[in-house]
Amino acid sequence: MCIFIIFKINIPYNLLFTNLVEPIVSIFNLKTWVHYYVSLLKRLGAFRFSLLLAIAIISADSILQILLGQYFNDPLDIANISRSFILGMLITPWAVYFLTVVVGDLEDARQRLDNTVERLQELLAKDQQKTRELEFEIIERKKGQRLLEEHTILLRSFLNTSSDLFFHRDLKGAFVSCNKAMELVTGRSEVELIGLTPFDIYPESYAQEVVTRDQRAQETEQEQIHEHWLNYPNGRRAFFEVRALPLYNAQHICVGVIGFGRDITDRKKHQESLEKASRDKTTFISTISHELRTPLNGIVGLSRMLLDEQLTAEQIKHLKTIHMSAITLGNIFNDIVDLDKLDRRRLNLVTNNINMIDFISDLESLAFIQTEQKGLTLTFEQLGTLPTYIEADNTRLRQVLWNFVTNAVKFTESGTVSIRCFCEQDENEQALLCFEIQDSGIGIPADQLEKIFAMYYQVKGNRHATGTGIGLAVSKSIVDAMQGRITVDSELDKGSTFKLSLPIKWPDENSANITKAIDLPSISILMVEDIALNVVVAKALLTKLGHQVDVAENGEQALEKVANNQYQLILMDIQLPDMDGYQITSLLRQRHQQLPPIVALTANVFTNKESFINKGMDDALGKPLTVTSFNNMIKHFFTEQSSPTEVKGVVIKSTPTESVEALFDTTMLIELLEFLPTSVMLDNIALFAKMMPDYMQVLESNMVAKDQKGIVSEAHKIKGAAGSVGLKRIQQLAQKVQSPDLPAWWDNIDDWVELMRANYESDLVELKKWLVKQ
Structure with a gap:
């Protein structure tokens, strides 16, 4: 209506808005009025609000016309007022309807907006809850990461301070990481090792073994353990026990191999000390054997000489008893010595030409003496033709047969002991020399036949089993070494038969003159x-x-x-x-x-x-x-x-004349003194004294490793260093150590090295004194 009035009175819009509306808008807060208007419509309803709005419009229009009339000096008439009334009555229903629809839509929109806001608030609350949970999870994750980093640092520190090797290799065999101990062994830092394979740091043969074991660990999913000597950059060797295990990720997929290596050199040295103790035991046994054999040999020799004299039958019987007792004791010594050699796996055989006529005659004579003393009957049979000579270890063969004969006599109270000698062929048509010693004694239970060759075993409940229990065990080992065979047949209370079968070796044609009388x-x-x-x-x-x-x-x-x-x-x-x-x-x-x-x-x-x-x-x-x-x-x-x-x-x-070993090479030293001052030579001696402990450490580690190449190399260094300062004795000892072609080199090397260790310091002291005197 206001617009119509404006147009009616021909007032320009811009002027009216500027002069009237803007001040009103600026004076009144329209938003508040709009809210009030909507609230009033909702409270009064559409009809009453329409009447109220019509009255308000008519009143406002009337007042506006009065005010405009006065402003423009235009008198107000009844017609204008009527037009305002009619116009307000016509416009009001439509305006109210329009406003009602708009208000309804706005109300629906408001409700929807309220619902949306409510939902947004719920989502916001949920988001805030999730945000708080995420923040807490992030905080906990950071704590876990810090804890993991601390544990990683601690684990890394532990691995680096450990003397054990640690390494990680991928599926291609390339190193991924390692610890300080591994760096020391290889002489390379971890950064240098990463990406290298075993072929880049180990000898080819050992590298191939490492790769094969890694593959086996991955394929079998089992730990692989081996022992190996590893070389430090300075030449020192250490014996390591290395364990390789497959490494899996979270999906249980193998991603490589991790390994651990423990230095067990001390254990190896302990083993060597045990072997040395065994050698010392051997020396002790040999010494005792020597001391006991000396009077024993006298008994055997004198009794043998007296048996050739004219004696009574009773004296001959006593002498034979003495003679056989001494021989029996000698055979026990042989068993003890052989037992020690078997323990050290060093039983050696010596092949010589055996005259079978003499050999069998001696065997028959010894067996006759034993059986005669116990009142047994001895039968000796030679079946078929025997070779005149064979190649075998005469002493060992006698020892084995003597054990069999002695046991046959020991376990036979009355009856017969039979010895048979013959030749036969085995399944490969190889000629065998066979001895059978049969007795009519107490026999051996069937369930113990396989046990009688065990060390120290004696048949239980047998009152005759009074010996050492090593004779048959040693005999079997000797026969095995001679590539022969021992078989036993026995029946309880009826006797036993021991059979020895040996491959026959004949002397070559060059030995034919052994039968020639000289x-x-x-x-x-x-x-x-x-x-x-x-x-x-x-x-x-x-x-x-x-x-x-x-x-x-x-x-x-x-x-x-x-x-x-x-x-x-x-x-x-x-x-x-x-x-x-x-x-x-x-x-x-x-x-x-x-x-x-x-x-x-x-x-x-x-x-x-x-x-x-x-x-x-x-x-x-x-x-x-x-x-x-x-x-x-x-x-x-x-x-x-x-x-x-x-x-x-x-x-x-x-034989060339040999000079006594001197401590020093005086000729060389005197020549050096003509060109070098004593102080320089003393400095050289001090340098040698400083280097020698390291030389000895590396040498001994190679000896424990039984690395001949390493021993020779380090001994060569010692020889050169000792020769340069004139230590002749040390130089000569080192020369022996570096010469594996020498006879019995390995048996003597411990003594040579020990002499070097024991004497080089005292030799240095004497050398200094000698130089000062010069």
């Missing part, structure tokens, strides 16, 4: 022996063979007699009161340009003469002396079978 010369002999009983037995035997024997009881007498007399043979005992046989031999070779053969005479059981020859002897014989072994030695040195020069039936050997 006239042996009678020679003059110097026997160096300090035990009177041994002297009596050996001298009686040698004199009976037609030789002339002179005796020296110690080293001084031996040196004096050789200087004043001409001998064709020297029999040298090893253990003497003032010096050993090797020392005497060394002194003799230093003092005399020409010497007769020097043959070691020892009560220790030996199977290899090279150890005696390496120490200066020409040959070695065991005690007690036997006619066969002595005559074979005489054949070698004093007949045409031997290659050395023969002068009037006497073999003369030329």
Whole structure:
């Protein structure tokens, strides 16, 4: 209506809005009025609100016209008022309807908006709750990450401070990580190791083993354990036990291998010390054997000599008892020594030509003496033709058969002991020499036949089982080493039969002359022996063979007699009161340009003469002396079978004069002193003293590892360093250590290294004193 009035009175819109409406809008808050208007419509309803609105419009229009009339000096008439009334009545219903619809829509919109706001508030509350939960989760995750980082740092510190190796390799075998111990072993940092494979840091053979074990660990999903020597950059070796395990991710997919290595060098050294203790035990056994054999050999020799005399039957019986008791005791010594060698896996066999006629005759004689003492009947059968000679270990074969015969006699109270010797062929048509020893004794229960060859085993409940329990075990080991076989048949209370089957080896054609009779010369002999009983037995035997024997009881007498007399043979005992046989031999070779053969005479059981020859002897014989072994030695040195020069039936050997080892190379040192001041040479000695402990540590680690190449390399360094400062003794010892081709090198290397360790410091002290004096 206002618009119509404006147009009616022809007032410009812009002017009216500017002059009237804007001030009103600025004066009144329209938003408040609108809310009031809507609230009034809702409260009064459409009809009453329409009447009220019509009255308000008519009133407002009337008042507006009055005011405009006065403003423009236009008198107000009834017509204008009527038009305003009619116009208000017409406009009001439509305006009210329009406003009602708008208000309804607005109300619906408001309600929807309220619902939306309410839902948004709920979502906002949920979002805030989730935000708080997310914030809490983030805080906890950060705490977990910090804790994980701390644990990672602690684990890394633990791995780096551990002396054990740790490494991680991927599926391609490349290193992913490692600890400090691994860096020390490889000589590379972790950064340098990452990406490298075992082939880049290990020798090819070991690298291939590592890769194979890694693959096996991945395929079998099981831990792989092995032991290996690893080299440090400075040359030191350490023995590690390495464990490799497959590494899985969260999905249980193998992503590589992790490994741990523990240094067990000390354990290895302990094992070596145990082996050394075993060697010491061997030395002890050998010493005891020597001490016991000395009187025993006297008993055997003298009883054997007395058996050749004219005696009564009862005296002969007693002598045979003494003789067999001594031989039995000697065989027990052999079993004990062999037991020690079996324990160290060092039982050696010596092949020699055995005259089967003599061998069987000796076996029959020994068996007859034993059976005769117990009143048993002995039968000896040779079935078929036997070879005249065979190649075998004479001593070991006798030892085995003697054990069988002794057991047969021991477990037979009355009846017969039978010995049969024959040849047969095995399934491969190989010729076998067989011995069967059968008795009519108590027999062996069937359930214990397989046990009798066990060490120390004795049949339970058998009152005859009074021996050591090692004879059969040692015999079986000897026969196994000879590639033979032992079988047993036995029936309780009816007796047992032991059968020995050995492959036969015949001497070659070059040995055919062993059957040829050779006239042996009678020679003059110097026997160096300090035990009177041994002297009596050996001298009686040698004199009976037609030789002339002179005796020296110690080293001084031996040196004096050789200087004043001409001998064709020297029999040298090893253990003497003032010096050993090797020392005497060394002194003799230093003092005399020409010497007769020097043959070691020892009560220790030996199977290899090279150890005696390496120490200066020409040959070695065991005690007690036997006619066969002595005559074979005489054949070698004093007949045409031997290659050395023969002068009037006497073999003369030329031996270069050996100088006594000096501590220093004085010639070299004197020459150096002409060019270098003493202070410089003392500095060199101090440097050697500083380096030597490291050299020895690396050398000993290689010895524990049994690494011949490493031993030779480090000994070569020591030899060069010792030679440069003039330590001749140390240099020569190092030369021996670096020479694995030397006979019995491994057996002697411990002694050489120990001599170096024990003497290099004192040699340095003496060298300094010598240099200062110069």
